[in-house]
Amino acid sequence: MTVSRTDFIGGVALSVGGLLVTLQAMDYGLGTLRTIGPGLFPFAAGTVLTILGLLLLLSSLRGGSGVGEPRPPIRWWAAASVFGGLVAWAIVTPRFGLVPGTTALVLIASFAAGRPRPAMMLGLIVVLCGGGVLLFVEALGLPLSILKL
Amino acid sequence: MDLFNNIVLGSQVALAPSNILFCFVGVFVGTVIGLLPGIGALSTISLLLPLTFYMDPTTAIIMLAGIFYGAQYGGSTASILLNIPGTATNAITCLDGYPMAKNGRAGVALAMTSVASFVGGSLAIVLLMVLAPLIAQFAYRFGAAEYFAIMVFGLVVASSLSSGSRLKGLAMVVVGLILGGVGMDIYSGQLRYQFGFVQLAEGVSLVALVMGLFGVAEILNNLVLGNTDHPRVTTVSLKALLPDRDDLRRSVLPMLRGTGIGAFIGMLPGAGPTIASFLAYATEKRVSRTPEIFGTGAIEGVTAPESANNASVQAAFVPTLSLGIPGDPIMAVLLGALIIHGITPGPGLVLERPQLFWGLVMSFWLGNLLLLLLNLPLIGVFVSILKIPYRALYVGMLFLMCIGVYTLRANIFDIYLMIGFGLLGFAMMIGGFPAAPLLLGFVLGPMIEENLRRALLIGRGDLTVLVGSPISATFLGLTALILLLPAIGPLRRRLSVGRLAE
Numbered sequence: 001m002t003v004s005r006t007d008f009i010g011g012v013a014l015s016v017g018g019l020l021v022t023l024q025a026m027d028y029g030l031g032t033l034r035t036i037g038p039g040l041f042p043f044a045a046g047t048v049l050t051i052l053g054l055l056l057l058l059s060s061l062r063g064g065s066g067v068g069e070p071r072p073p074i075r076w077w078a079a080a081s082v083f084g085g086l087v088a089w090a091i092v093t094p095r096f097g098l099v100p101g102t103t104a105l106v107l108i109a110s111f112a113a114g115r116p117r118p119a120m121m122l123g124l125i126v127v128l129c130g131g132g133v134l135l136f137v138e139a140l141g142l143p144l145s146i147l148k149l
Numbered sequence: 150m151d152l153f154n155n156i157v158l159g160s161q162v163a164l165a166p167s168n169i170l171f172c173f174v175g176v177f178v179g180t181v182i183g184l185l186p187g188i189g190a191l192s193t194i195s196l197l198l199p200l201t202f203y204m205d206p207t208t209a210i211i212m213l214a215g216i217f218y219g220a221q222y223g224g225s226t227a228s229i230l231l232n233i234p235g236t237a238t239n240a241i242t243c244l245d246g247y248p249m250a251k252n253g254r255a256g257v258a259l260a261m262t263s264v265a266s267f268v269g270g271s272l273a274i275v276l277l278m279v280l281a282p283l284i285a286q287f288a289y290r291f292g293a294a295e296y297f298a299i300m301v302f303g304l305v306v307a308s309s310l311s312s313g314s315r316l317k318g319l320a321m322v323v324v325g326l327i328l329g330g331v332g333m334d335i336y337s338g339q340l341r342y343q344f345g346f347v348q349l350a351e352g353v354s355l356v357a358l359v360m361g362l363f364g365v366a367e368i369l370n371n372l373v374l375g376n377t378d379h380p381r382v383t384t385v386s387l388k389a390l391l392p393d394r395d396d397l398r399r400s401v402l403p404m405l406r407g408t409g410i411g412a413f414i415g416m417l418p419g420a421g422p423t424i425a426s427f428l429a430y431a432t433e434k435r436v437s438r439t440p441e442i443f444g445t446g447a448i449e450g451v452t453a454p455e456s457a458n459n460a461s462v463q464a465a466f467v468p469t470l471s472l473g474i475p476g477d478p479i480m481a482v483l484l485g486a487l488i489i490h491g492i493t494p495g496p497g498l499v500l501e502r503p504q505l506f507w508g509l510v511m512s513f514w515l516g517n518l519l520l521l522l523l524n525l526p527l528i529g530v531f532v533s534i535l536k537i538p539y540r541a542l543y544v545g546m547l548f549l550m551c552i553g554v555y556t557l558r559a560n561i562f563d564i565y566l567m568i569g570f571g572l573l574g575f576a577m578m579i580g581g582f583p584a585a586p587l588l589l590g591f592v593l594g595p596m597i598e599e600n601l602r603r604a605l606l607i608g609r610g611d612l613t614v615l616v617g618s619p620i621s622a623t624f625l626g627l628t629a630l631i632l633l634l635p636a637i638g639p640l641r642r643r644l645s646v647g648r649l650a651e
Contacts, residue, residue, distance in 0.1 A: 010580040014320050021327055021342075028339050034610030038339035041598040045326045052320040059316065078372045079575060082365070082547065083568060089551045090564040102548055109547055112372045113540035120541055128548045136552055143559050144552075 007060030014053030022046030078112040085109025097147040098137065099129045152278070155507045162508025163515055168208050175212035176516045179219020180523065183239075184227050185542070190220035191479050192367055195359040196549050198486055199556040206490035207505050211512040213486060217479055218270060218462045218513070221422065222520045225262040225455055226528065229255055238422035238458045241430045245443060245450030252446050256528075257396060261448060262455045263524040265400065269408045269456030270517040273463035276412050278510055284471040285499035291472075293603035294614055298621035300597045302628045303474055306417060308586045309631055317582045325590020326597070328353055336602065348562040355485040357563045358591060360550045361570025362577075362584050363478075368543045369575050396448050403433050403449040407456030414457075415464030421477040422458035422465075429457035463513060470506060471499050474593070478585040481592040 022043055031037025085108040093101030106124045110116035133146055162168060182193045194213050201209035224239035229246035242262065249258040291299075308318030331342045332352030343349035407429040414425040433453045434443045443450045465477045473495035475481040487494050492505065499506045554563045577584055601615075608614025616622040 006580050010317070010582065014324075017324075024342065028334075028341060029337075032610060033605060033612065036602050036605060038334040038337045038341060041601070042327060042330050042341065045323050045330070049320060049323045049327070052316060052323065056316055056320065059314075074579065075373045079369055082369060082372065083571065085544075085547060086365070086551065086564070086568050086571070089548075090561055090568065093551075093555075094561050098552075101551075105548060105551065106544055109544050110540075113543070116540070124541060124544050128545060132548065132552055136556065144555065 004060045007056055011053050011055075011057030011060055014056060015050050016053070018046045018049030018051075018053055020046075022050060075112075081112040082109055085112075093144070097145045098132060099147045102129050102132060151282075155282075155503060156278075156511065158503055159507030159509075159511035162207060162504050163211070163511035167205075168211050168508070168512060169515065171204070171208050171212040172215050172512050172516050173519055175215020176219035176222075176520050177523065179216035180223035180520065182216070183220030183223025189363075189367060190217050191359070191482065192364040192546070193220075194479060194482055195356060195364060196546075196553050198356050198359075198482070199553045201486060202489070202556075206487065206492055207508050209486065209490065210483065210505070210509055211516075213483055214466070214509065214513070215516045217483075218459060218516060219520055221270075221455075221459045221462050222263065222266050222524055225266070225451075226259060226524075229258045229262070229451075238426055239454075240423070241426045241454040242451055244430070245445070245447050248444065248446035249448070249451065254446065257393075257448075258451055259528055260525060261396060261400060261452050263521055265404050265407070265452035265455040266459040267517055267521045268404045269411055269459035270463050270513070272408045273412045273415065273460040274510065274513045274517070277463060277467055277513070280416075281467050281471040281499055281506070281510075284467065285496040288472055288496040291496075291620065292618070293600040293607065294618060294621040295624075297597060297600040297604055297615060298624035298628070299472070300474060300593050300600070302624040302631075303468075304586070304589060304593060304597075305628045305631050307589050314581075315635065317580075318586045321577075321582050321584070321586040322590040325587040325592075326594035328358070328587070329591045329594025330598065346562070348558075348560055352595075353591075354554075354557055354563055354566065355482070355489075355592070356557055357554050357566040358570050359482055359588065360554055361567040361572075362574040362587065364546065364550050365567070365571030366574030366578055366584065368546060369571070370578060371539065372543065373575075399448055400452040403429075403453035404456040406432060406436070407453035408460040411457035411460030411462075412464040415461030415477075416467045422461045425457040425461035426454035429453040466509075466513075470494055470509075471496060473498070473596075475589065478588045481588050485592055 023046075025039040025043035025046055028039030028042070029037035030040045030043060085105045088104035088108050089101045092104045103125050106121055106128065110121050110124070137144055137146060163172070178193065178197075179190060182190065194216055197213065197216070201213065204212075221238065225242045225246065228239045228242040229250050232243050232247040246258050246262070249255065304322045305319070308322045309315045327342075329352070331349055333340050333350050340350060407426075410429045410432060411422070411425040414428065415422070430443075430450055430453060433449045434440050437443070437447075437449060462477075465475075465480050468474045469477075469480040469484060473484070473493065475484045484494055487498075492498065492502070550567065551564055554567050555561070557563055574584060577587075604614055605612070608617070616625055
């Protein structure tokens with residue numbers, strides 16, 4: 001009976017991750033003790049991580065660490081809005097310039113705190129694009145085009 | 150009188166007009182973000198890090214450090230007025246600060262915290278001035294094995310003191326170590342863990358990691374897990390700013406005790422201002438003849454933690470600058486900033502680059518003084534800043550993060566890297582894994598590997614070289630102790646139960 005699900009998942013993730021790191025490290029060559037190879041340190045780290053992950057897994061089966069168990073509900077859509085906004089900036093800015101990218105960021109990310117007011121979004125777009133252009137492109141000479149169609 | 154010459158040298162550097170300006174900018178920005186709940190010194194320093202690449206390294210560090218200790222001053226304001234800590238380290242100040250505000254003594258609380266912060270900071274600076282050069286000279290005797298032992302010790306201490314279970318803290322340190330190894334290994338030319346991404350050849354960018362792990366995660370913490378409403382600021386009668394003689398008299402010893410605790414804790418790698426302020430509060434309560442007043446508006450409960458957290462922040466510079474071992478995740482970022490500027494912190498820094506070190510130390514004096522002068526009259530301004538709705542603020546922060554990371558290499562890959570770390574930070578938040586140990590592991594990982602390599606090379610593959618010298622043996626022994634100690638408790642219980650059962 002899994003008592004603490006998050007700890008269980010965490011333990012699995014750490015163990016698997018550690019194992020993958022260790023296996024990959026062996027490809028890099030462990031070298032000798034005298035001249036340690038590029039793989040030795042990650043090998044050791046990966047092994048330790050795998051062990052820690054297994055320990056966490058075991059402790060989760062016994063009830064978990066009990067830290068922060070009653071957690072407030074997670075607003076997944078807020079997270080989606082934040083990440084969506086960031087990805088939008090990353091996709092739009094190189095292709096269309098800073099202004100469209102920032103506009104996309106503002107439009108998408110504003111939803112994370114509840115329904116946004118259009119006036120505030122507009123204000124943000126103006127301030128951020130304006131400030132960004134002045135500070136980063138003009139003053140600091142960032143190689144970023146403002147608007148390209 | 151070497152110290153005197155150094156002070157003069159440092160003052161010349163600190164009083165250069167551009168350094169004064171950026172010191173002011175740093176402490177002002179620090180105070181403002183310290184005020185604002187939800188934005189911390191760590192995110193701000195990371196945000197401004199790309200900007201500092203265009204500056205002279207001394208100026209850059211002066212500003213970034215100013216943000217760090219400035220935030221400690223500002224954070225108490227939000228704690229007192231809103232009962233929401235401006236920074237995590239100021240959480241303890243809410244306990245007695247907010248009741249003081251409700252009793253109409255907000256002005257006194259604000260004034261006394263500024264004074265307490267100044268006292269704590271100043272005394273810790275004196276400590277820094279005396280200790281850092283001493284440690285630096287002593288540290289010249291440190292070899293690769295000693296550094297290895299100290300760094301491992303620091304990481305283990307950091308993992309056990311962070312929030313969440315110690316197991317998770319340790320795991321995060323190791324994840325950080327692994328991430329630090331991504332990129333090309335300089336000794337062999339072997340590319341490690343970059344999975345064909347050429348952009349990772351130089352390793353994971355520190356700024357992308359910090360922005361994603363801490364910046365994005367902090368925003369998510371507020372929006373996804375918490376709530377965004379800020380309660381009303383209690384009406385503050387700012388005319389009653391002056392504390393009376395009784396307040397002053399009662400605060401002297403708490404401030405001194407708080408400073409002592411803070412300075413000691415600050416110097417330990419991994420322990421930071423949060424623990425210092427908690428310990429100071431607990432000490433005051435235990436030492437007090439009237440412990441019941443704590444929680445209702447006791448001035449000791451406000452001044453001691455404030456002295457402690459400012460002292461610990463200044464003291465954290467001692468191991469960072471003299472040994473090159475960060476005592477705090479923010480110190481780790483500052484260390485990274487120095488390295489990016491081509492400066493290697495460590496004993497060399499203190500002794501061979503006195504302008505940087507002493508200039509920085511003297512700028513601490515300047516900064517603390519500016520903060521004391523700033524905080525008292527500008528309280529009204531700060532209170533109105535607190536009224537900016539978070540819903541506007543976080544979008545601005547996301548924008549700054551994107552553009553800030555982009556300024557590093559003008560490569561969109563770094564943005565995706567930041568987003569990736571944001572996802573990781575989000576998962577870690579849900580799982581209860583602390584992020585600070587990861588950062589420390591990331592920054593120290595390459596150094597630990599290098600020192601291990603060197604130690605083994607010198608020792609010709611003999612592992613006992615790591616415990617050969619008294620210093621390294623001591624630290625490795627302490628490390629083992631810290632790792633094993635919590636296991637002894639339950640073991641002993643089980644043994645005694647077994648004996649009783651017979």
